[in-house]
Amino acid sequence: MTGRDEVAVLQEVLAAEHAVVYGYGVAGARLTGGPRRRAQQAWDGHRARRDELAGLVTGLGGEPEPTATTYNLPGPVQSAEDARALATLLEERLAAVWADAVAALDGDLRDLAVRGLGEAAVAAARWRGGSVAFPGLPERN
């Protein structure tokens, strides 16, 4: 795989992380107590991962994908229940992007993608309060 191919894959994940950071901002505003702290921690974690990805893209000679000005949410987020459903969906979609990155990348970058998928799978399971057999593989669940 060439550096240009790797950049294209990392840009996909970076774009997804931008969307997740935006989404947690929306979800966190509807949560209180422990779930709000969890959303805050997730927001911090995804911003750090987003910056790490931007650094990797730059290091490979690419121009990091900027954040979009607006994102379409799947529905109105008016309650804590809506917020938890949104957080679950964000992590599920991110897991799917990481899963495709696992197949497309090799070496250290594949290891990064494996970790990314694992973290998204755990976060989705916590928000959902249950597990799925194949996180990140929508065609199997």
Place this chain on the structure above:
Amino acid sequence: MSEAAARWPSRRSVLAAAGTGLLALAGCVPGGEPPRPPVDPEVRTRARIAEEVRALSRRYAAVVAAFPDADPQLASFAAEHDAHARALLGPSPGAATPGTSSPGAPSPSAPEPEMPVGLDAALQSLVAAEQAAARRRGRQAGRASPVLARLLASIAGSEAAHAALLSGAVGTA
């Protein structure tokens, strides 16, 4: 072993080598030995990992048998491990027919650990087993073909999620 035998490959290995080459392509192997279809090494890898996954499922079955009132999540986690094993053994694009493996055969895996006394200790042992499995699956994903790596990374994610959810249940039993 005699010097001649050490220097020359046996007739059997010569034929086996030929069987994977042009003669096999022509559908004709001399000498009366039945042609052996080449076994994709990934088929063996998938069968071996599926057995590891099944061992995890058996640990859940043992806990449920010992503690019938345990968290109903345990049964669904075990079912997910069974789904992992089926996915590993099932057909995948570009892979050889998995019929060459013997999924039902007993394998020389490590003996099952003894059941801890008390449900909390049993849950803790499942958490540790899931965490170890997730790490192992992640390493296996690093060495696998792209298609298998994607599946293994997802299974690792499922195992890590089981560990996280079970950790939350420990102490409430």
